[in-house]
Amino acid sequence: MAKATPETRLQPEVLATVTLSFVMDYVLLLQRIFDALFNSAIYSSLALALVIIFRSTGLLNFAQGEMATFSAYIAFVLLSGPQPRLTGGGLAGIIPGVPFTIPLAIIGAVICGMAAGAVTERALIRPLGGASDLALVNITIGLLLAVNSLMAQWWGTGPRFFPAIFPTGAGQHFLIFGARLRYSTVGVWAILLSVLVLLVLLLRHTRAGLGFRAVSISPSNAELVGIRVGPTLMYGWALASGFGALAACLSANSVLLEPSMMLRVLVYAFAAATLGGLDSPKGALVGGLIIGLSQTLIPAYVPFIGFELSVLPALLAMVVILLIRPAGLYGTKRIERV
Amino acid sequence: MIGAEQRLSRMGAFGTAALCLALAVIPFLTTTTSLRQASQIIVSVLAVLGVNVATGYGGMISLGHGVFVGVGAFATGYYVDDLSMPWLLAIALGAVTAGISGALVGLPALRIKGIHLALVTLGLAIVFRPLSKRFPSITGGVSGRSIDARFDAPGWWPGDSRMASSVYRYVFCVLVVLLALWATWNVVNSRFGRSMRALRDNDTAAAVYGIDLVSARVTTFAISAGLTGLCGALQVALVPFVSQDKFPAQESLVIYASAVVGGLGTIWGSVLGVIARTVVGKVGDLVAGFDGLGPVGEFFDLLDDSAFVFGLGLIVLTFLFPGGLAGIGRKDRLRK
Numbered sequence: 001m002a003k004a005t006p007e008t009r010l011q012p013e014v015l016a017t018v019t020l021s022f023v024m025d026y027v028l029l030l031q032r033i034f035d036a037l038f039n040s041a042i043y044s045s046l047a048l049a050l051v052i053i054f055r056s057t058g059l060l061n062f063a064q065g066e067m068a069t070f071s072a073y074i075a076f077v078l079l080s081g082p083q084p085r086l087t088g089g090g091l092a093g094i095i096p097g098v099p100f101t102i103p104l105a106i107i108g109a110v111i112c113g114m115a116a117g118a119v120t121e122r123a124l125i126r127p128l129g130g131a132s133d134l135a136l137v138n139i140t141i142g143l144l145l146a147v148n149s150l151m152a153q154w155w156g157t158g159p160r161f162f163p164a165i166f167p168t169g170a171g172q173h174f175l176i177f178g179a180r181l182r183y184s185t186v187g188v189w190a191i192l193l194s195v196l197v198l199l200v201l202l203l204r205h206t207r208a209g210l211g212f213r214a215v216s217i218s219p220s221n222a223e224l225v226g227i228r229v230g231p232t233l234m235y236g237w238a239l240a241s242g243f244g245a246l247a248a249c250l251s252a253n254s255v256l257l258e259p260s261m262m263l264r265v266l267v268y269a270f271a272a273a274t275l276g277g278l279d280s281p282k283g284a285l286v287g288g289l290i291i292g293l294s295q296t297l298i299p300a301y302v303p304f305i306g307f308e309l310s311v312l313p314a315l316l317a318m319v320v321i322l323l324i325r326p327a328g329l330y331g332t333k334r335i336e337r338v
Numbered sequence: 339m340i341g342a343e344q345r346l347s348r349m350g351a352f353g354t355a356a357l358c359l360a361l362a363v364i365p366f367l368t369t370t371t372s373l374r375q376a377s378q379i380i381v382s383v384l385a386v387l388g389v390n391v392a393t394g395y396g397g398m399i400s401l402g403h404g405v406f407v408g409v410g411a412f413a414t415g416y417y418v419d420d421l422s423m424p425w426l427l428a429i430a431l432g433a434v435t436a437g438i439s440g441a442l443v444g445l446p447a448l449r450i451k452g453i454h455l456a457l458v459t460l461g462l463a464i465v466f467r468p469l470s471k472r473f474p475s476i477t478g479g480v481s482g483r484s485i486d487a488r489f490d491a492p493g494w495w496p497g498d499s500r501m502a503s504s505v506y507r508y509v510f511c512v513l514v515v516l517l518a519l520w521a522t523w524n525v526v527n528s529r530f531g532r533s534m535r536a537l538r539d540n541d542t543a544a545a546v547y548g549i550d551l552v553s554a555r556v557t558t559f560a561i562s563a564g565l566t567g568l569c570g571a572l573q574v575a576l577v578p579f580v581s582q583d584k585f586p587a588q589e590s591l592v593i594y595a596s597a598v599v600g601g602l603g604t605i606w607g608s609v610l611g612v613i614a615r616t617v618v619g620k621v622g623d624l625v626a627g628f629d630g631l632g633p634v635g636e637f638f639d640l641l642d643d644s645a646f647v648f649g650l651g652l653i654v655l656t657f658l659f660p661g662g663l664a665g666i667g668r669k670d671r672l673r674k
Contacts, residue, residue, distance in 0.1 A: 128656070306472075308468040
């Protein structure tokens with residue numbers, strides 16, 4: 001290497017600005033990561049819902065997002081009580097004691113969502129038996145279309161304001177290395193992690209959980225040892241729909257409540273679940289984290305993508321994973337007998 | 339099985355005759371507006387037929403065929419306006435463009451199968467609108483673009499009123515759709531069609547019998563997308579305006595639902611699916627007109643939305659008639 005000439009040597013003030021810009025970029029990066037974490041939690045919980053159902057029933061529930069949105073609307077009704085637009089909406093008049101407080105409304109919505117999930121399994125999925133992929137896709141797509149248009153009819157297609165469960169005002173954040181970590185992000189993760197802990201306790205330490213794990217591994221063997229497969233799957237659907245309902249209620253404030261709000265989120269969640277492995281709950285969590293980060297970071301650094309097109313990287317990730325490693329990061333490889 | 343097909347073809351001949359008669363009578367009874375609507379409905383058979391080829395014959399579940407309608411429409415608009423091509427060439431090239439894009443989508447479908455392919459195509463349907471906004475010079479961006487060229491009747495066509503042009507467009511669409519139906523019928527009953535169905539039923543066995551999986555799958559998807567793209571191209575010829583907000587993901591799903599409700603794996607199914615969608619829409623319009631029925635009226639308002647009816651229809655038909663509307667009578671016959 002030749003000796004550096006005076007012209008190319010960095011002047012002190014240039015050095016200072018370069019360092020400063022690096023620091024600023026670093027703060028910006030941290031800020032973006034913090035912002036992404038909120039979405040990550042949402043994608044993780046919806047992906048978890050998809051994984052629970054895929055693991056036990058072997059079907060991708062395309063209607064998961066719409067079922068979740070429906071629960072969020074129930075929370076909306078519980079919160080606001082009968083409204084002019086809701087007259088004849090069927091549900092508002094028969095619910096006593098509205099309006100609820102936000103946490104109570106969300107709990108109510110999650111319970112309703114779980115009930116709806118259980119009913120769906122009992123009424124639509126179980127009677128089909130081990131039908132073909134095509135039949136299962138038809139059922140879930142039919143459900144998606146019907147529920148979506150039901151919501152549009154009852155509550156209108158316009159976006160509605162859904163109150164935030166955690167404070168989201170201007171000053172409501174922790175300052176970490178100059179980046180703002182919002183209370184709502186921390187709160188969403190706290191909820192998600194505590195629900196996860198509950199789920200793990202349920203699966204590891206209860207009889208129903210043991211039964212569910214057995215059915216997930218092999219329904220026919222589980223049946224042979226006396227586990228009632230049908231009701232167990234029904235609980236699985238209830239659990240999954242509960243996760244979906246939670247995801248919808250927690251994100252309804254930031255994406256605004258409308259009938260199709262979870263359709264985009266569903267693609268992210270599917271991408272997350274595929275990335276992590278469609279039958280791995282741990283994978284859903286990790287996948288949600290990765291997809292959430294990439295959804296915020298890629299548009300920020302690749303101008304072509306922009307916010308609106310941020311579905312594209314998620315879709316591409318999904319295709320690539322399915323092409324080169326269909327089992328995902330943590331999923332089990334499927335071996336087909338011909 | 340063979341007997342069933344022969345009887346079906348006798349019924350098919352009767353149906354074809356009835357359909358052609360109805361199609362021939364329509365232009366004498368209506369105005370330009372409703373003639374345009376009739377043409378649009380007839381053209382939409384092609385999109386459903388496209389799904390039918392991919393899913394019903396090829397066994398590849400596609401929830402994203404609205405994308406190919408969009409590609410066909412945008413491409414035709416671009417060819418006819420920006421490249422000043424004649425309409426016929428633009429329409430043909432529009433369909434070809436959609437077919438090529440379909441072949442590209444078909445490539446990953448070589449490895450991604452069944453329910454996972456459904457997932458990827460649904461993602462495609464969702465990503466199409468934001469993606470098309472990124473190319474405003476072709477798609478007109480958010481607000482869409484109107485096409486300056488008009489698909490009007492040529493000089494030899496009798497009459498030069500607006501109605502005459504409407505009738506010309508209608509006749510053109512009807513002929514193209516009938517031609518496409520006939521061609522598809524020939525393809526699915528050809529040697530290639532048999533290999534398509536063999537692939538659908540058991541791809542390993544098909545490969546053992548010497549069918550080239552790669553080319554068969556890609557060709558099937560290309561044909562399917564080309565038919566669907568032709569629908570988009572004709573839509574532009576009928577209404578010279580194209581915009582991304584015509585292609586939401588729900589539209590793709592309704593196209594898919596129409597194919598399933600009509601009946602997968604039969605050409606008639608696609609026609610029946612579109613007829614069902616039209617009837618449901620018209621009945622819904624009629625019923626929604628009545629007010630003051632209270633909660634019953636609310637329910638009828640739901641029927642107005644064909645997405646709701648088709649969603650329910652998908653579920654009900656999957657349980658009762660997995661063969662769709664076209665398969666209602668056939669089930670018993672097969673049992674004999």
